[in-house]
Amino acid sequence: MNVFKFGGASVKDAASVRNICSIVKNYDQPLVIVISAMGKTTNAIEEVIRLAKTDKDQAIEAWNEVCHRHKRVSAELHATKESLKYLDEYQMEGRDIIMHYSQDNADEFYDQLICRGELMSTTIVTAYFLSESMSAKWIDARKIIKTDERFRSANIQWRETELSTKQMIDTHAPNHKYLITQGFIASTRDGRTTSLGREGSDYTAAIISYCIDAEKMSIWKDVPGVLTGDPRIFPDASLVTKLSYREAIEMTYYGAQVIHPKTIQPIQRKEIPLHVKSFVDPTSIGTLINNEGDMLYPPMTVVTKNQYLLHFSTKDFSFIAERHLSMLFRKFNHYRVRVNLMRNTAISFTVCVSAEADRLALLKEDLMYEFGIEQQDQMELITIRHYTMHAIDRLKEGREVLFEELQGNTFQMVLKSKEA
Ligand code: ASP
Ligand code: MG
Numbered sequence: 001m002n003v004f005k006f007g008g009a010s011v012k013d014a015a016s017v018r019n020i021c022s023i024v025k026n027y028d029q030p031l032v033i034v035i036s037a038m039g040k041t042t043n044a045i046e047e048v049i050r051l052a053k054t055d056k057d058q059a060i061e062a063w064n065e066v067c068h069r070h071k072r073v074s075a076e077l078h079a080t081k082e083s084l085k086y087l088d089e090y091q092m093e094g095r096d097i098i099m100h101y102s103q104d105n106a107d108e109f110y111d112q113l114i115c116r117g118e119l120m121s122t123t124i125v126t127a128y129f130l131s132e133s134m135s136a137k138w139i140d141a142r143k144i145i146k147t148d149e150r151f152r153s154a155n156i157q158w159r160e161t162e163l164s165t166k167q168m169i170d171t172h173a174p175n176h177k178y179l180i181t182q183g184f185i186a187s188t189r190d191g192r193t194t195s196l197g198r199e200g201s202d203y204t205a206a207i208i209s210y211c212i213d214a215e216k217m218s219i220w221k222d223v224p225g226v227l228t229g230d231p232r233i234f235p236d237a238s239l240v241t242k243l244s245y246r247e248a249i250e251m252t253y254y255g256a257q258v259i260h261p262k263t264i265q266p267i268q269r270k271e272i273p274l275h276v277k278s279f280v281d282p283t284s285i286g287t288l289i290n291n292e293g294d295m296l297y298p299p300m301t302v303v304t305k306n307q308y309l310l311h312f313s314t315k316d317f318s319f320i321a322e323r324h325l326s327m328l329f330r331k332f333n334h335y336r337v338r339v340n341l342m343r344n345t346a347i348s349f350t351v352c353v354s355a356e357a358d359r360l361a362l363l364k365e366d367l368m369y370e371f372g373i374e375q376q377d378q379m380e381l382i383t384i385r386h387y388t389m390h391a392i393d394r395l396k397e398g399r400e401v402l403f404e405e406l407q408g409n410t411f412q413m414v415l416k417s418k419e420a
Contacts, residue, residue: 001030002215003214003217011038012039013076014076033180037118041121049113067087078131087123111185115184122182185204199257200260202219210269216273224239225276225277225286242289244292251302254304275289299387300386304354336355341414360375378419379402
């Protein structure tokens with residue numbers, strides 16, 4: 001079996017749904033198809049969640065708008081009564097969830113509402129496939145992907161997930177060529193909805209590929225494959241046609257957005273090749289990621305925005321020692337502050353981090369009695385794998401570098417964001 005993953009941009013409207021349908025018709029093999037929420041939906045639901053904290057009426061209005069958008073796409077695809085009934089149900093349940101929102105379980109609330117983006121998109125796609133006389137079956141990912149209770153960034157329970165995924169395949173694959181399921185969402189052992197973190201649909205596809213020993217996994221994107229940089233920032237970025245698992249892991253670790261960072265490990269373990277392909281130009285070659293890769297890579301640049309620089313100093317001018325560092329890292333973990341680069345001197349410790357602003361504020365509040373803390377916002381972290389001096393100079397030109405580091409074939413630097 002092959003596993004295909006289609007992201008939000010590939011299901012953003014009726015024409016896009018027709019396009020993915022024509023893509024899969026070109027393949028003879030049976031497929032598990034993992035689908036994200038329709039383009040921008042997850043952001044729109046996050047906005048609904050934000051509103052639910054202060055104004056439930058406004059939140060419900062915004063929620064209705066999200067649902068109506070789905071119904072419009074569905075109608076354009078000549079939806080069946082049955083699929084409209086499901087969309088209605090998701091809408092009503094969503095309204096209920098919003099009405100019962102309370103701050104105490106904000107992360108669990110988030111997952112209960114956010115999952116509806118994927119539930120709706122897959123309902124629409126499955127209905128369309130069926131109307132095209134394709135043998136499709138809608139699968140609830142929450143029944144197969146099992147996690148712990150870390151809502152919004154849940155950890156996979158591999159044993160249970162493997163068992164339930166295999167069982168699902170055994171039950172449905174003999175009678176259906178296309179098994180359609182949601183990326184990004186999962187559930188706890190006792191059936192409460194969880195999610196795997198933003199952009200987590202790639203990871204879902206990798207988990208399923210791992211569990212069923214897929215022959216191959218393909219991620220369909222609006223770019224031609226893995227490029228040497230983000231084409232919106234680097235118009236001259238070029239396609240990398242072959243990549244080793246190792247290189248792909250490194251690039252995604254440093255923030256290359258083309259694939260979710262957790263995607264590669266599971267498929268590498270089973271040596272399942274990953275093909276990154278364009279849904280805009282499905283016959284183009286794309287990028288093949290496997291054990292081989294290339295011997296020589298061109299410089300590949302990753303720009304991560306919305307970084308913060310935090311400078312910690314001891315209040316009594318004592319040296320920054322293990323005790324301080326272990327305390328800092330415990331807190332970083334607790335407040336889900338991700339450390340991307342760090343440096344320490346005798347009495348100061350500087351980190352470049354990414355975090356949600358409110359969690360970062362809590363971290364600082366927690367640590368302000370122990371440390372002097374200075375924060376710089378709107379930073380940008382630039383990483384160049386396989387750097388050349390020319391590539392570095394080009395990026396530095398006319399800009400102030402706050403700190404930089406060379407390690408093996410990786411160069412990293414923190415700069416004030418251009419927009420700042
Ligand atoms: N819909 C989710 C998001 O936008 C998951 C994904 O797209 O992979 O983050
Ligand atoms: Mg997406």
